[in-house]
Amino acid sequence: MQVSVETTSNIERRMTIGVPAQEIDKAVEKRLQETARTVRMNGFRPGKVPYKVVKRRFGDSVRQEVVGEVMRDSYVKALEESDVSPAGWPRFEPKTMEEGKDLEFVAIFEVLPEIELGDLSKIEVEKMVAEVTDKDIDKMIDNLRRQQATMKEVKRKSKNKDTVTIDFKGYIDGEAFEGGEAQDHRLELGSGQMIPGFEKGIVGAKAGEDIEVEVTFPEDYHNEDLKGKPAKFEISVKKVEEAQLPELNEEFFQRFGIEADSEEAFREEVKKNMERELKQAMSAKVKNDVVDGLLETTEVEVPQALIDQEIDRLRNDAVQRFGGQMDPQQLPKEIFQDQASRRVKTGLLFQEIVKANDLKADDEKVDEKIREIASTYEQPEEVVTHFNSNPEQKAQIESVVLEDAVVDFVLDQAKVKENKAKYDDVIQAAQQQRG
Structure with a gap:
């Protein structure tokens, strides 16, 4: 098997593969002999159809089938022997397929781009700083009461x-x-x-x-x-x-899953939830600004194969959110194109920063993140045990912590401006970015 690889762009490769005719002919003959043993044709007993008749009847279709399999197998073998990592499945273009001649075809595929990070010091990040005040708690409780009014x-x-x-x-x-x-x-x-x-x-x-x-x-x-x-x-x-408005009593508190025997205890639980939400919103706002800055300072050519994969994930998520009563493929790709492209670019940039700077998920921060999540449940210790005994779910937490490490790395070099803000302003800003 002969293999040559041509670089046609930063992310596209053309791999030309040649397979000896003898290998193709041998595979075709073997497949036709198997067909002769099982095929049923008028005028012949099962298994007694002459090879020449089978070849005349099925030769072209069998050869096409064999060539397709050989191209796939040869491509996989060629990848193992070359230093190339495709981002998705290739498109095959046969050059010669005639019987008796060597098979030659081209596999066209995309690879992950080589990324040269831009100047991180040019990134500007607004860090909104806020606290949960008594007035914020009063407003939240008033909203909760109005929901039940x-x-x-x-x-x-x-x-x-x-x-x-x-x-x-x-x-x-x-x-x-x-x-x-x-x-x-x-x-x-x-x-x-x-x-x-x-x-x-x-x-x-x-x-x-x-x-x-x-x-x-x-x-x-x-x-x-x-x-x-x-x-x-x-x-x-x-x-x-x-x-x-309903009274602030234990019956009202329980409607929101809060076990409290007084208004003061209820306020304290509401405050904890608001502080947790505020922390997440401030973090999300900063991360979004970091991503915006990275995308502005670094050009990333994205393999369409990766975007298509992300579009499929977004389609599935959308269908699940709305009840899962339709085929995700019915949703137009264009709806998700920009979001998918941003996600893929962000992932590639984060991977490059991790690799270039040997960043890792700190074990203590992973444990801290797990405890933070567990604190929202009635039996937090059971949740901690569950995460620690489930490698797949713990890996997801490690991935989140590693993303936080990337954000912190960029912030250390970026221009960060802290602005005092109100609770509502931070929550609204984070919601607008998600929307």
Whole structure:
């Protein structure tokens, strides 16, 4: 077998492989003889069909089948003998396949790119620093109570936090516009569901009143035809309801899986959860900035085979999130192309930093991460034991810790600016990056 490898780009290789005709012919003959022993043909007893008849009838298809197998086997053997690591399965292009002649074909495949890291000192990272305050806890508990609230109709003027039922119709330059009308629409005042000024204009109105509210659509509004345009809404207030908040008692605490016998104990548990969420959000924000910086400072040519693999994973994840009632392949690749490309590039860059700097997952930090995860469960020690006795799941934790080590390595060289922020700002920033 003769093998030569040509580099056609940073990530593409063309491997030309030659296989002696004798090897192909021998394999074809063996397959035809096996076929002759089992094939059934009119006029012949089973197993008694002459070889020449079998060859005339099945020779071309058997040869094509054998050549396909030989190309795959020869390619795998050639890889073992060469210093090449493909990123995915190749595309085969036969050059000569005629009977009696040596088989020659080209295997075209992608390899992992050679990465030259950019100047990490040019990366800029914003590190949002925040604490969970008593005001943040009060707001969180108020939100939790409102999630469990019952509604009571009232006859007074509406105010923020009330829920109103309204009919409305919007006009621009005196003309009604598409999508600007609704009936029996329930709206919590102050929730920010509607464009600026709409909800504020309803505050103070009673059930049975008809009002007009003038607003201006934001410049970044999703509808191009409405961006920045002034509008007038005719609104009929049909009902005003206020939330009846549940008492802070043990029954309420248990609805959120918290065993507490007092409001103080409940607040402490809420605070712990918020601090955990805040820590994760700050970490996610920093990591995202690091990834952005790496992608800006380092060019990475990505094998399409790896992107396709990641797209398949994203497709499967999407289907599972929405109930798993469809074939993932029905989801268009284009939906996931950018996200998959970013993930693959990030993975390659992180691998390069790990390899170039001999980074490893610190055992103490792995144990710390496991304990952190375990603390969210009722029986934390059982969770710790589970991770430590399950190599596959522990390896996932080690992978996360190693990613953190890469982020820390980049931060040591990057320009890091700390900005004091509020709890809500950090959570919102992290959510926007995920979205």
